[in-house]
Amino acid sequence: MADKQLLLGDEAVALGALHAGLSGVYAYPGTPSTEITEYIQGHPLTTERHVHNVWSSNEKTAMEGALGMSYAGKRALVCMKHVGMNVCADPLMGSAMTGANGGLVVTACDDPSMHSSQNEQDSRFWGTFGMMPVFEPSSQQEAYEMTRAAYDYSEENTIPVIMRLTTRMAHSRAVVTPAEDIRPQNELHYPEFPKRWVTLPVNARVRNRELIKLYAKCEADAVVSKFNRLTDGPDHSMGVIACGIAYNYLMENYPDGCPYPVLKISQYPFPRELALKLAAMVPTILVLEEGQPLVETMLRGVFPTQTKVIGRIDNAVIRDGELSPDAVRGALGLPERKTFAPAQVLASRPPALCQGCGHRDFYTALNNVLKKDYPTARVFSDIGCYTLGYMAPFNAIHTCVEMGASFTMAQGAAYSGCWPAVGVIGDSTFTHSGMTGLLDAVNGKADVTLCISDNLTTAMTGGQDSAGTGRIEAICAGLGVDPAHIRTIVPLPKNYPDMEKVIREEIEYHGVSVIVCRRECIQTARRHAKK
Amino acid sequence: MKKDIILAGVGGQGILSIATVIGSAALEQGLHLKQAEVHGMSQRGGDVQSNLRLSSEPIFSDLIPRGGADLVVSLEPMEALRYVPFLAPDGWIITNTVPFVNIPDYPAMEAVMGELGKLPHVIAIDVDAIAKEAGSARSANMVLLGATASVLGILEPEKLREGIRRIFGRKGEAIVEANIKAFDAGLASAQK
Numbered sequence: 001m002a003d004k005q006l007l008l009g010d011e012a013v014a015l016g017a018l019h020a021g022l023s024g025v026y027a028y029p030g031t032p033s034t035e036i037t038e039y040i041q042g043h044p045l046t047t048e049r050h051v052h053n054v055w056s057s058n059e060k061t062a063m064e065g066a067l068g069m070s071y072a073g074k075r076a077l078v079c080m081k082h083v084g085m086n087v088c089a090d091p092l093m094g095s096a097m098t099g100a101n102g103g104l105v106v107t108a109c110d111d112p113s114m115h116s117s118q119n120e121q122d123s124r125f126w127g128t129f130g131m132m133p134v135f136e137p138s139s140q141q142e143a144y145e146m147t148r149a150a151y152d153y154s155e156e157n158t159i160p161v162i163m164r165l166t167t168r169m170a171h172s173r174a175v176v177t178p179a180e181d182i183r184p185q186n187e188l189h190y191p192e193f194p195k196r197w198v199t200l201p202v203n204a205r206v207r208n209r210e211l212i213k214l215y216a217k218c219e220a221d222a223v224v225s226k227f228n229r230l231t232d233g234p235d236h237s238m239g240v241i242a243c244g245i246a247y248n249y250l251m252e253n254y255p256d257g258c259p260y261p262v263l264k265i266s267q268y269p270f271p272r273e274l275a276l277k278l279a280a281m282v283p284t285i286l287v288l289e290e291g292q293p294l295v296e297t298m299l300r301g302v303f304p305t306q307t308k309v310i311g312r313i314d315n316a317v318i319r320d321g322e323l324s325p326d327a328v329r330g331a332l333g334l335p336e337r338k339t340f341a342p343a344q345v346l347a348s349r350p351p352a353l354c355q356g357c358g359h360r361d362f363y364t365a366l367n368n369v370l371k372k373d374y375p376t377a378r379v380f381s382d383i384g385c386y387t388l389g390y391m392a393p394f395n396a397i398h399t400c401v402e403m404g405a406s407f408t409m410a411q412g413a414a415y416s417g418c419w420p421a422v423g424v425i426g427d428s429t430f431t432h433s434g435m436t437g438l439l440d441a442v443n444g445k446a447d448v449t450l451c452i453s454d455n456l457t458t459a460m461t462g463g464q465d466s467a468g469t470g471r472i473e474a475i476c477a478g479l480g481v482d483p484a485h486i487r488t489i490v491p492l493p494k495n496y497p498d499m500e501k502v503i504r505e506e507i508e509y510h511g512v513s514v515i516v517c518r519r520e521c522i523q524t525a526r527r528h529a530k531k
Numbered sequence: 532m533k534k535d536i537i538l539a540g541v542g543g544q545g546i547l548s549i550a551t552v553i554g555s556a557a558l559e560q561g562l563h564l565k566q567a568e569v570h571g572m573s574q575r576g577g578d579v580q581s582n583l584r585l586s587s588e589p590i591f592s593d594l595i596p597r598g599g600a601d602l603v604v605s606l607e608p609m610e611a612l613r614y615v616p617f618l619a620p621d622g623w624i625i626t627n628t629v630p631f632v633n634i635p636d637y638p639a640m641e642a643v644m645g646e647l648g649k650l651p652h653v654i655a656i657d658v659d660a661i662a663k664e665a666g667s668a669r670s671a672n673m674v675l676l677g678a679t680a681s682v683l684g685i686l687e688p689e690k691l692r693e694g695i696r697r698i699f700g701r702k703g704e705a706i707v708e709a710n711i712k713a714f715d716a717g718l719a720s721a722q723k
Contacts, residue, residue, distance in 0.1 A: 004558065006554055006555075006558050006564065006566075008568075031570055032570060034570070035570070115569070116570075168567055168593045168594065169593070171567060171568050171569070171570050172565055172566060172567040172568065172582075172593035173554065173564070173565065173566040173567075173568070174563075174564060174565045174566070174590075174593075175558060175563065175564060245593070247591075248591040248592045248593065249591075249592050249594075251591040251592075252591045252592035252596060253596075324592075324594045324596070325592050325594060325595075325596040325599075326596055326597050329596075336597075337596060337597050337598035337599070338598055338620065339597045339598035339615075339616045339617070339618070340598075340615045340616060340618055340620075340650065341615075341616070342615060342616050343612035343613070343615050343646045344642075344646065345609070345612065345638040345639075345642040345643055345646055346609065346612060346613055346638075347609065347634055347636045347637055347638055348578075348634075349541065349576075349577050349578040349610075349633070349634055350577055351542065351574070351575040351576055351577035352575060352576040352577070352633065353575065353576075354575060354576065385575065388575065392635075460575075462570070
């Protein structure tokens with residue numbers, strides 16, 4: 001038997017993909033998905049087999065790169081956090097139309113309870129939306145095995161497979177026993193159905209009908225899948241449908257076995273036939289699913305049915321947030337566990353910018369200028385460590401929506417009469433999806449002051465390479481920003497007077513200015529110093 | 532047999548190296564194990580915890596139920612208090628007494644220690660001072676692990692020492708020895 005390993009759910013997916021003969025991983029960092037790519041980058045097989053592993057600029061370029069690899073017959077993996085699926089929605093939906101040639105697995109890591117995210121969107125919906133199968137492992141061992149199975153399934157059915165993890169699966173370690181065999185990589189080979197890959201209406205209409213049929217076949221597969229299992233129990237007063245890791249929270253409450261019949265779901269499209277079998281056994285079905293009530297909504301329908309469905313929608317289980325053994329307990333009719341009362345002297349300890357971080361000095365200088373001389377200024381910020389500039393003592397930003405929204409929202413507000421309209425973005429977010437917004441600003445001759453707080457890395461997710469390092473000013477000039485208004489400053493307390501002078505001058509310039517505020521992230525600087 | 536442990540602290544304090552050593556020892560011993568970690572935004576100076584579950588039987592949930600933790604092990608006293616509702620009625624708190632003050636409204640230390648004092652099983656030690664005294668100031672987390680070893684039960688102290696050797700081995704013998712010394716000093720202080 002192969003060596004047992006202690007792996008994060010993310011790492012189990014990564015190892016499963018490598019052992020399935022992966023040729024390339026395409027990803028942009030995002031919690032809780034980052035460790036999939038990092039594990040592949042550090043694995044000896046990656047070097048030995050020349051597995052592509054360079055970070056992509058964003059999730060869209062990642063998805064497209066992987067689709068190109070699939071076109072060429074090789075196995076590719078795309079990884080992202082749940083909101084990354086929005087960024088790559090166009091090629092993702094397109095990939096269902098082209099289908100896969102080499103196995104294509106798209107891993108989306110959802111973040112219920114928003115530990116490090118702006119919403120709780122549930123990536124299983126993409127499966128229904130795009131007519132693609134979704135795999136949702138319930139254990140790290142299953143994550144390894146299902147990833148391998150997903151590649152075979154993808155090739156057998158020439159369709160991308162979405163692998164859905166949630167924070168607790170992605171970032172929890174358990175013992176994984178890998179399989180003995182490591183599959184070879186695919187040879188270059190082109191698609192059997194070349195017409196699908198040119199999605200002109202004339203081809204797409206044909207493919208759409210095939211896809212509808214294929215999706216029905218995928219549901220039939222899910223009925224007999226070894227990853228979906230209906231288990232009987234002695235108590236037929238209720239049945240439980242438990243999806244993904246919700247199964248674990250159910251079973252945690254029954255150390256001697258669950259008394260109710262249980263339908264464990266890890267492969268979608270949702271196998272309705274199995275739900276009907278369960279409904280024939282019990283009058284009430286409790287649906288436990290991590291994320292949004294996808295299965296529950298489907299089972300409830302609109303018209304009255306004989307089977308009562310309970311779950312998140314009727315608050316039998318918490319309506320939002322991450323599930324836990326305690327969150328599902330009430331719905332099972334079990335009493336609350338006896339606990340000590342919470343301590344009375346707790347203070348909350350929110351995340352904060354590190355001491356010595358360059359973003360701190362940037363916000364201090366910006367505040368010194370704006371709060372004193374421009375009290376009507378609005379600061380449109382973005383996604384990254386610098387979003388923490390919202391917190392005291394800085395209270396420096398007014399908006400943060402999604403990757404890239406800073407520069408573009410600042411323009412919309414400026415056109416509406418907002419002045420000064422200041423944008424704040426990090427270097428990695430700038431190359432992810434800020435560059436096109438800067439081009440808009442140049443073309444629209446917007447009166448905006450756009451700041452790139454450049455720490456030479458993708459810091460929030462732990463210091464991955466940033467796509468534009470060393471070329472930020474050149475990119476801005478290339479997009480048409482007047483070089484006289486591309487200013488570079490170094491965020492340090494001793495430089496506050498210079499920084500403030502530059503900020504003031506560029507606010508007073510009624511056109512597009514870019515202020516590049518550059519100092520290395522202190523976390524990566526420490527790591528570099530050790531080397 | 533099972534042991535459910537909540538490891539607590541402030542992002543950057545190094546609770547994960549405690550989890551890594553226990554995890555390595557547990558794997559070697561053939562125990563089942565689940566270890567939920569915090570990555571991402573919360574790591575930036577916020578409160579962090581890791582749910583570490585060890586058992587001779589298969590484990591389902593990655594999260595420990597309320598009232599189920601056999602141990603709450605914390606590198607910071609107020610952070611230990613945060614997880615009191617998760618502590619089992621006969622569970623132990625093993626905590627550092629040195630506060631990590633990076634917030635303006637950190638409560639009075641007397642109040643924090645007072646709350647800890649109300650709980651039945653508490654080992655509260657100054658791990659920073661003990662580490663310094665043992666000549667390995669940077670191994671405060673191994674002092675805490677040593678103190679934990681005094682009540683852990685499911686893994687013998689020697690198994691944890693072997694874990695330390697495996698985990699720190701590639702950093703050289705001096706680092707291994709400093710960590711073992713810190714571990715032993717923590718174990719001794721808890722047994723006093």
